[in-house]
Amino acid sequence: MSLKHAILGFLNYKSMTGYQLKQRFDKSVRYFWNASLSQIYPTLSQLKEDGLLTLEVKYQDSSPNAKIYHITDKGREELRNWLIEPLEPQPHRSAFLIKIFFGANIDQNLIISQLNQRLELAESNLAKYQQIRNEITENHSLKNSFTLFESLTVDYGIKSMEAVIAWYRESIEKIESLKRKEM
Amino acid sequence: MSLKHAILGFLNYKSMTGYQLKQRFDKSVRYFWNASLSQIYPTLSQLKEDGLLTLEVKYQDSSPNAKIYHITDKGREELRNWLIEPLEPQPHRSAFLIKIFFGANIDQNLIISQLNQRLELAESNLAKYQQIRNEITENHSLKNSFTLFESLTVDYGIKSMEAVIAWYRESIEKIESLKRKEM
DNA sequence: CGCTACATGTAATGAGTTACATGATTTT
DNA sequence: AAAATCATGTAACTCATTACATGTAGCG
Incomplete structure (x- = not known):
């Protein structure tokens, strides 16, 4: 799944919340990879469970608690391996x-x-x-x-x-x- | 779903079995629409249930019974409507x-x-x-x-x-x- | 008073792939 | 003897979309 690796890619530059990730997607890769929040949140949980991310909860008065995700060494390795290894060409449907x-x-x-x-x-x-x-x-x-x-x-x-x-x-x-x- | 309409499109030219449909896909639209048999068979059943196709079973000694599908008037109308109505542009993922x-x-x-x-x-x-x-x-x-x-x-x-x-x-x-x- | 931004998710459904399952006949 | 062709399907799983659900703060 590329969404996983795109998330790792962004979190490798900077730790952030799912909400902020969505904004990053929209600002940069939206034209060739769209991601919805309802897909980002579960994927983040899964990446955390797999040990590729850690979670830091920031308690806030003004708005709901923000969950800030940080990439781990294992996450960085996973990203690197994905980037290095050639990708099977995907057939495109029109x-x-x-x-x-x-x-x-x-x-x-x-x-x-x-x-x-x-x-x-x-x-x-x-x-x-x-x-x-x-x-x-x-x-x-x-x-x-x-x-x-x-x-x-x-x-x-x-x-x-x-x-x-x-x-x-x-x-x-x-x-x-x-x-x-x-x- | 476009697979449905592609199937209707082919069956509009000629009645055939799921297996033959697969061959038609492979010979013509494979470069922009691939379909597997395990997807074609259930889709044919569904199209039949929706009244867009009828089924004729051809008993054969040499090989398993062939299920030949024919497009119905309702199927032709569905195909026509789909072709006429503009399609929402699909975002492409790379x-x-x-x-x-x-x-x-x-x-x-x-x-x-x-x-x-x-x-x-x-x-x-x-x-x-x-x-x-x-x-x-x-x-x-x-x-x-x-x-x-x-x-x-x-x-x-x-x-x-x-x-x-x-x-x-x-x-x-x-x-x-x-x-x-x-x- | 309503809209946007911030911030999180779950549930249902759709669409497609991969693996599993069967079995005869024909070609190499 | 093995592989390809004809012929059918089911089950599990993955990936993505859409709908549902909640709640505060700030702006116009």
Whole structure:
């Protein structure tokens, strides 16, 4: 499970609560790994039981007690081993491509409009990624290895968005051109 | 669930058994939707219970009885509705990008070698997709809408492989160049 | 007075993988 | 003799989502 290792990765930089972890996820890796609080909390308990984390309870008047998790040596080793060992490539599932595959069954205009919707979404995502990219480049030099690796993940987003945008455009054109021939 | 609709999509073309469905999946959509027999069989039962399929049992001497499933009118309607209605964009998870994100924690050569592994894999996938693409173009004219939509899914594979290949190459170079600066 | 932020969880359900279980026929 | 093909499934487990449940403090 990668959630475990992502949590270990963040806690390796800084001890924090589940709530804060969620915020870290949302601020950095959300575009390729989303995690909900209802998944983070049980995972933290489990990591603690496995001896990869320790728990420090901070009693607070103002808000509920905060559970601050710290990574242990065993946790750091687990993280390191996971990072070192090559990962089996995961097959990726795309329900959208299933729809395209069976696209001949419905009116082509309905497919085109769905492609257009996705195209707009991809364009707005691309703009977001480019903005994040600019912020990284402005604030840090890429000589810092932490920054370099973070920027690589953003570059991945940019490159893949550019590729799908081109695909959406070409696909729409091809379907339009088929329509013309069928008339 | 898209598996249901993919099954309906195939059965809409031709009635068949779960085993044959698996073969169809493997021959066409495997690159963006894999399905195992242990998932196909219960899903077929469920689709039958929901009245989207009917079952015809073919008794055979040579091999176990074959259960041939046929799509019903209700099934065709369900397929059509699913194809027509826009799909919520699914967030994609990449454990590999999590590794890259935390890449600063380990020796950079270990990251580079993992990137190289993936690069080789992506190149061989690209070659496969291009071959499939050539076969489609040779055997059918793209004026046929069934063929067009199938070819679009292959084009998606080609375009996204080309994009990640470029990303792998650039990432490796950037890490190499960081190494040089750090020496 | 309601919304957001802080802070924690549980329970039910869905979707998918892996392991287990059976058995005949055909090809290597 | 072993492996692949045809043909069916069940059970256990993992991972993730959605709904449910609780409560304070501060801001507009």
